[in-house]
Amino acid sequence: MFKGILKEQTIQVGIGFVFIVVLLGTFILPEWMSNNFMYGLSRGLAVLGLMILWRTNLVSFGHALYYGFGAYAVAMAQKYLGVTDVFLRVIIAIAAAGLLGFVLGFILRRYREIFFAMLSLAFSMVLYGLLAKAEFLGSTDGMSISPSTMFGFELGRFGLFYFIGFVVILSLIFAHAYLRSSLGHLTTAIMDNEIRVEYLGYSVEKAIHIKYVISACLAGGAGGLMAAALGQVDPDSMVLWSVSGELVFVTIMAGLGNILAPFVGAIFFEFIRTYAYEFAPQAWQMIIGGTLLAIIFFLPGGLWSLFQKINPFKKEKK
Amino acid sequence: MATTEILKTTNLQKSFSGIIAAEDINISVKEGEIIGIIGANGAGKTVFVNMITGYLKPTSGSIEFNGKNITGIKPREATHIGVCRSFQVSQVFMSMTVKQNLMIAMSLSKKSGSALLDPIDDDILSKQCDKILKQYNIMKQKDLVVSTLSQGMRKLLDIAMAVVGNPKILLLDEPTSGVSVEEKFGIMDIVISALKESGTTVLFVEHDMEIVERYVDRVMAFYQGQIICDAPPKQALKDKKVIQYVLG
Ligand SMILES: Nc1ncnc2c1ncn2[C@@H]1O[C@H](COP(=O)(O)OP(=O)(O)OP(=O)(O)O)[C@@H](O)[C@H]1O
Ligand SMILES: [Mg+2]
Numbered sequence: 001m002f003k004g005i006l007k008e009q010t011i012q013v014g015i016g017f018v019f020i021v022v023l024l025g026t027f028i029l030p031e032w033m034s035n036n037f038m039y040g041l042s043r044g045l046a047v048l049g050l051m052i053l054w055r056t057n058l059v060s061f062g063h064a065l066y067y068g069f070g071a072y073a074v075a076m077a078q079k080y081l082g083v084t085d086v087f088l089r090v091i092i093a094i095a096a097a098g099l100l101g102f103v104l105g106f107i108l109r110r111y112r113e114i115f116f117a118m119l120s121l122a123f124s125m126v127l128y129g130l131l132a133k134a135e136f137l138g139s140t141d142g143m144s145i146s147p148s149t150m151f152g153f154e155l156g157r158f159g160l161f162y163f164i165g166f167v168v169i170l171s172l173i174f175a176h177a178y179l180r181s182s183l184g185h186l187t188t189a190i191m192d193n194e195i196r197v198e199y200l201g202y203s204v205e206k207a208i209h210i211k212y213v214i215s216a217c218l219a220g221g222a223g224g225l226m227a228a229a230l231g232q233v234d235p236d237s238m239v240l241w242s243v244s245g246e247l248v249f250v251t252i253m254a255g256l257g258n259i260l261a262p263f264v265g266a267i268f269f270e271f272i273r274t275y276a277y278e279f280a281p282q283a284w285q286m287i288i289g290g291t292l293l294a295i296i297f298f299l300p301g302g303l304w305s306l307f308q309k310i311n312p313f314k315k316e317k318k
Numbered sequence: 319m320a321t322t323e324i325l326k327t328t329n330l331q332k333s334f335s336g337i338i339a340a341e342d343i344n345i346s347v348k349e350g351e352i353i354g355i356i357g358a359n360g361a362g363k364t365v366f367v368n369m370i371t372g373y374l375k376p377t378s379g380s381i382e383f384n385g386k387n388i389t390g391i392k393p394r395e396a397t398h399i400g401v402c403r404s405f406q407v408s409q410v411f412m413s414m415t416v417k418q419n420l421m422i423a424m425s426l427s428k429k430s431g432s433a434l435l436d437p438i439d440d441d442i443l444s445k446q447c448d449k450i451l452k453q454y455n456i457m458k459q460k461d462l463v464v465s466t467l468s469q470g471m472r473k474l475l476d477i478a479m480a481v482v483g484n485p486k487i488l489l490l491d492e493p494t495s496g497v498s499v500e501e502k503f504g505i506m507d508i509v510i511s512a513l514k515e516s517g518t519t520v521l522f523v524e525h526d527m528e529i530v531e532r533y534v535d536r537v538m539a540f541y542q543g544q545i546i547c548d549a550p551p552k553q554a555l556k557d558k559k560v561i562q563y564v565l566g
Contacts, residue, residue, distance in 0.1 A: 001435040182425035183434040189422055192411040199371075199409070200426045201397035201483060 001177050008180075014172040014260050021267070022165040026158045036274055038161050040267030041168055042225035043067075043250070047262035048175055049218030050251045052211060057191045061117045062124030063219050063247050066097040068239030069127065070220030071227040073097070075143045086148040086155055086163050090224045097220020098213055105209040105216075124244055131235040142234025145227050164225050168263065171218060175259050178214060183207065219247075249288075253295050255302020265303055323385075324349045324487055324519050325370070330379035332365055332543075339365040341543045343379070347487070347519060352510065354530040354551065355523045356564050357540030363523045364406055366540070367489045370521075371403045372396040383487070400486030404479075404493060406523070408472040410464050416475055417460040420447050423479040454478045454508055469496035470505065477509055481518075488513060490522035494529060502526065506533055527555060527565065539564050 005011055021041060025034040046067045053060055070093035077083040077092045104123060111119055132140050148155045148163075155163065178184045186207045189197055194204045227233045237243065246269070254265025272291055276284035299305050323346055330343035339362045347353060357363050368374040370381060372393045380389045383401060396402070411419050424447055425438050451457040454474050459467060464475065473493055480488060493509065494502045510533050513520050524530050530537060530551055537554035539547040541563040547554050554560055 001432070003437065177435070177437075180437045180439075181435045182422070182429055182438045185418075185422055185425075185438050188413065189411050192413050193409055195373075195393075195405075196409040196411065196479070198393040199397055199403065200423050200479070201394045202426050203394055 001181065002173065005173055005177055008176065010176055010259065011173060014176075015169055017260055017263070018165045018169050018172075021263075022161055026161050032274070034161075036270035037267055038164060038229055039226065040270040041164050041263060042229055043222050043247075043270075044263035044266035045168065045171055045225070046219040046222035046247050047250045047254060047266050048171065048259060049215035049222070050247050051254070051256055051259075051262050052175065052179070052187070052218070053215045054251060054256055055187045055191065056208065056211060058112070058208070058212075059117050059248065060120040060215075060244070061248060062120035062122070062241070062244050063215075064239050064241070064243035065120065065124035065127050066101060066216040066219035067223040067226075067243065067247070068124075068131070068233075068235070069100055070094065070097045070223030071233045071238045072131065072137065072223075073220070074224045074227040075137065075145060075233045078145060079137075079143065084146055084149045085152075086150050086160065086228060089148060089228055090167055090221055093224025093227070094217045094221045097223070098217040101213045101216025101220075102209075105212040108212060109205040109208045121241060121244065124239060125241060128235050128239045128241070131239055138234070140235060142232060142236075142238075145231050145233060147231070148228045160228060164229070167221060167225060171221065172259055175214075175218070179259070183210065187211065249292060253292055253302060255299075255304035257301060257304040257308060261302060261304035261307075264307070268303060322349050323347070324383065326382040327370075328380045328382075330366075330369060330381065331377050332362075332369060332374060333377050338543050340369065340376070343545060345538065345545065345548065347521065349486075349519055350517050351519055352514075352533060352535050353521045354534035354537045355521060355540065356525070356527070356530060356537060356560075358564055361540040361564075362543040363540050364491055365543075367403060367491050367521070367523065370396075371401055371489055397483055400484065401489075402480040402483050402485035402487075403489040404473070404476045404491060406491040406495065408469075408476040410472055410475050410479065412465040413463065415461050415463055416456055416467070416471075417447060417451065419464060419475055420450060420478060420482065424450075424482045427483040450478055450482060453512060455504070470498060470501045473497060474505055474508075481509075481512065484516075485518055487519040487521070490520065492523050492525065494524065494526060502529060503532075531555065 021037050025037040046063060050060060050063050073093050073096035074089045077089065083089060083092065108116060108119060131137060137143060148160055150159065179187065186197060186202065190204055190207060197204050223238060250265045250269045251262065253269065254261040272288060273284065276287035280287060295302065325347040327343050327345050330340055332340040343366060355363050365374060369376050372391045372395065375390045380387055382388065383399065421438055421443065424443055451460050456471060456474055459471060464472060473496065477490060477493055494505060497505060506529055534551055537549060537551050538545050539554060539560045546559045546563060547557045549557065
């Protein structure tokens with residue numbers, strides 16, 4: 001599955017990109033700026049998950065379900081098992097979201113288009129309702145997350161940043177390996193012609209289910225990392241429909257052209273949000289909306305298409 | 319020629335809310351046979367193909383393949399047991415190139431389980447793919463996006479994608495419709511010779527009687543959902559009912 005993958009240009013560029021972001025964030029930039037990089041890198045994972053679904057024309061308006069579920073899995077593991085190890089945290093977040101995605105996938109894989117989108121939204125609202133009511137998880141106030149550790153030592157902000165970079169690189173490798181595989185190529189094939197895929201002997205629903213679980217895992221991982229980075233989980237910033245909306249927003253803004261696009265888009269989004277909020281606390285949503293409109297009109301392929309235009313080594317689509 | 323029966327239908331019937339599209343279809347096909355299915359528009363040819371390949375569930379009756387009941391199976395199950403098809407309106411991946419189409423088809427038929435997670439463009443598969451592209455005379459177009467191709471090219475690709483699944487029996491729904499007169503025989507020469515070589519049983523729907531006469535061992539003529547004649551081409555094309563309801 002991973003044969004020769006480190007030789008692929010997409011991965012090499014991706015690793016370089018993550019290195020630069022992490023170095024900028026840890027050594028050069030002031031903290032508020034570096035936070036934008038750290039959050040953008042983490043949430044980019046969820047956007048990547050959304051993008052993988054999107055390539056099959058499946059748009060989830062409720063992906064905060066997995067993002068929040070991953071984050072709350074970290075919170076619960078801390079509360080009941082005392083887990084603060086950062087490796088365990090991420091593994092728990094990914095596994096929890098993946099499991100939930102596996103179960104719900106049996107239902108969602110039967111739906112397409114607006115039904116898929118709305119059903120996803122409905123599930124995320126159920127989770128929101130449950131969490132807002134759950135006293136033992138702090139209901140609407142949420143819970144605080146203690147600093148992450150690694151092998152028993154406290155990790156610190158820089159350490160966490162490196163770790164996030166590491167997880168992102170692993171995810172890039174995995175996502176690329178999946179998309180270049182036979183199964184991954186079904187991604188676009190299904191969007192193009194489901195009947196043909198069935199007559200080639202492969203179950204469309206199964207292919208979508210696999211993709212859905214991968215997507216859930218990525219979103220869950222993002223939630224787990226964000227819980228650790230923010231030191232806090234709560235339903236409004238993790239599971240509310242507006243969080244799902246933001247993820248969809250960033251996916252459109254970033255473009256589907258390349259697996260790096262979600263990270264570029266997510267970092268960009270953190271920046272415009274911070275700036276917009278600072279300059280126009282009353283009208284920051286308007287600025288964000290305006291940005292999206294500008295991108296849709298002038299860069300229909302998303303931010304990534306801008307990179308492609310100026311890219312010295314013209315990229316293949318992957 | 320082998321004489322084992324590969325396909326058999328018993329009292330096969332299909333109706334759509336009152337319209338009877340297939341009635342009392344009883345056929346028996348021997349391994350290696352090449353059969354032409356003829357009939358006017360709306361006679362029920364496509365419905366027949368759709369029932370055999372699992373696209374439509376018969377209302378009643380049964381289908382046996384190699385002695386096993388396969389009535390109402392799913393399309394992908396049909397593919398797995400070697401019952402494959404092409405389509406009247408080509409079902410290919412329009413947004414992809416010719417080679418990508420064929421690569422997907424080949425990798426799904428040759429790989430399974432975790433091998434599906436390997437990169438699609440491995441050298442061996444790619445070479446095999448080129449061989450088939452050459453065989454079907456679509457090598458020059460291999461990097462063109464399918465939506466830019468002519469009908470005839472799409473038909474060929476559609477058939478090639480069905481054939482790489484190593485079918486035991488192949489049903490082709492109007493392989494030459496939309497294909498120019500000059501291309502028709504070329505396409506059928508390519509397809510039929512490839513299939514004869516592998517001993518594949520073929521049923522193909524065809525409107526062009528020259529093609530039928532030239533390639534088939536036997537003709538099944540459909541009229542209003544029923545088979546009105548089942549005979550070798552010489553005999554069938556002279557049959558009174560066939561002349562009246564199919565050719566007339
Ligand atoms: N899904 C369906 N729902 C309702 N009626 C159908 C359906 N599919 C086919 N029919 C009807 O069944 C009859 C047979 O159709 P079929 O498509 O098999 O014809 P055909 O012989 O393939 O004709 P053609 O040469 O035009 O392809 C027609 O009257 C058609 O209207
Ligand atoms: Mg037809």
